[in-house]
Amino acid sequence: MAQELHGTRPQNTALVIGGGVSGLLAARQLAQAGKKVTLVERESHLGGAVGAHQLAGLVLDSGAESFATRTTAVKDLLTELGLADRIVTPQPRGSWLYLPQGAFPSPSTGVLGIPGSFDDPAFKKILDRSGYRRAKLDMVLPRSAGTHAKTLGDLVRIRMGQQVLDRLVAPVVSGVHAVHPDQLEIATIAPGLLEGLKELGSLAAASARMRAASPAGTQIAGIEGGMNQLSEALVDELLRHRVRIVTGFDTIAVDRDPVTGAWTAIQRQPEYGEKSAMIHGELLVVATDAQTSIRLLGPHLPASSLPPITPGPEVALVSLVLDQPALDSAPRGTGLLVSEAVTTVRAKALTHATAKWDWVAEKAGEGRHLVRLSYGRGKEHDTSPLSELALHDDQLVTLALHDAGQLLGVPISKSQLVAADVVRWPSALPATAPGHRQRVAGFRSALEDLPGATAVGAWIAGTGLAAVTADTQAHIRSFAERKKPTASHKD
Incomplete structure (x- = not known):
């Protein structure tokens, strides 16, 4: 798999590291600009947090289930991908808050x-x-x-x-x-x-x-069939553009040839006896989390430009398919957000997906419901061995059944459980501590002096698909139009 190009520049090529939505968008933008693109992802699947899993015969979102509509960035993208006619809005039932004092409808x-x-x-x-x-x-x-x-x-x-x-x-x-x-x-x-x-x-x-x-009912939207279709559509488009996609390889380091100015990604494939490979590109885009981006690009940048590496909080999503007709009335609207002061429930949020999305309810059928519970309030809460994130998957499912009953105010037992799945997202959300935005701007500024390389991702763009889409598309468009890297740059 290694492509040896020492002494010559791989003309009009680009290397994208990271196959989440930001990486897929970057590869798409570069391919549309006429680049020969190779995309590398360490996992076996693409799309990152915008993925799918199958539960009780239903193909459902394993991560993000909606997008913010405060801008048209995602809607425009879906239109370009031929998915505009599948955009749907949630039921306007409203959400609830769960406090030590009880459950209350959220102010609107x-x-x-x-x-x-x-x-x-x-x-x-x-x-x-x-x-x-x-x-x-x-x-x-x-x-x-x-x-x-x-x-x-x-x-x-x-x-x-x-x-x-x-x-x-x-x-x-x-x-x-x-x-x-x-x-x-x-x-x-x-x-x-x-x-x-x-x-x-x-x-x-x-x-x-x-x-x-953005009045009630207009702040978010989804896709009939799930947001995972966005990732699938992006991958399909990359294949049409003949983008080379490599999965299962972890990038150890990146290096820049001082003679040709080309970038090389040094990779390993642990599942197959630490098999290694080198992939080259004239341009390099790192579309990973903050820790990986800084680990790869940090050696090529001034130390003063590197923001502190603050891992984002880990999140676990527990999806439960339940046969419980008492949930037909949507007793807590589309779901609840839980106060940290609550001691009887460990979940931080619950989404009643069959009450929120018509397409999910139709696929599930009468009397069958999908609820998703989210666990993980941030690093300071989740490092102890007693944390819910330290539980095994089956234990977390048992906890989720208890929490769902408490939050929804409806008896829920294991006998009503049709199927369950646990999806864990380490560093799923970007850090948002004070000063983060300024530090990221300094990092991006330093990258402008590094020929042929840049970085994108949620940790730079901000939380949410809308922010990632707008930032990645605008930044990569500008990056692709820059002057090609020259060998005269002093590393």
């Missing part, structure tokens, strides 16, 4: 759990009297209060108080992003909140304006 007037109206009946039920009075101080505080906050937690605490943070914002943020709001940089997750606060003088008003831009 704001974003990230931040209320957009203090008159929202759902909001009033969640807070006690003192918490409600403290929250309303947001309306009279100076508009400067909180404008210098770095984290979402600090901003909410200053403007609306601890109770809003604990009972509303923290469950939403930890359920979606697997981190506490105190670890979430505002500039990364929602810069519009600070802009709105400065302009409108109220965090509630800023939250309401952001919500108005």
Whole structure:
């Protein structure tokens, strides 16, 4: 498999390391620009967190099940891939919060759990009297209060108080992003909140304006049949463009030939007796997680440009197919987000997929339901041997059955379990700590001085398919148009 090209430059070629959605998009962009592309992925499957598994005869998403519609990036991509007619929106049943005080419908007037109206009946039920009075101080505080906050937690605490943070914002943020709001940089997750606060003088008003831009039921969409079809369509298009796809090889290092300027990926295939290979390319795109990207590109960059390696939180998704007609009424809407203060449940979120997506309900059939529970709140919570992530798969399924019954308020027993699967995503979500955005910008800037190489991925673009799609396409388009690398560069 090794392709020896010492002393000559592999003309008009590109090497992409990483076969997640970002890598697939990068390979597609380069192939469309006329490059001969080789894509390398260490796993046996492509698509990363946008993948599929089969459960009780159903082909379902094993990771991402939807995409944000705040931009048209994903919709435009799906249109290009011929999937536009399969875009679907979820049932507008709304989601719930699970707190130590019980289960409550989520307020529908704001974003990230931040209320957009203090008159929202759902909001009033969640807070006690003192918490409600403290929250309303947001309306009279100076508009400067909180404008210098770095984290979402600090901003909410200053403007609306601890109770809003604990009972509303923290469950939403930890359920979606697997981190506490105190670890979430505002500039990364929602810069519009600070802009709105400065302009409108109220965090509630800023939250309401952001919500108005994407009303209930319009913030996300999916694909009939599952988001996994996006990955399949991208792979099909790469094959049509004659992209060479190599799976099962782990990239140990990358090196740049000082004579030709070409890049070489040194790889190994542990499943077959540590078989090694070298693959070459005039251009190099690293589309992996942060740790791998820095490990590969770090030796070629100034040490000062390398951001600290902060592993993203591990996440485990437990999918349960249940025969329980009592769930037909969707007792908790499309699902729940769980407060960290809850001690009777270990899951951080539950999605009632058959209540959320019509196509899933139709495939499952009457009285049969799919629920997905998410585990893993961040590294500081999950390193102990007692963590739910340390459980074996069968133990985690047993825990998920208990948690599902508690959260949905419906008796669920093992006898009702038709099928189950556990999918684990190490470092599935990018780090979002304060300063992350600035450090990533410095890393990207340093890469501009490294001829013929760049990096893409969720850890650079931000959380979510919409962010990854927009960033990867724009960045690779610009990268492919740059001047070809020259051998005169001083490494």
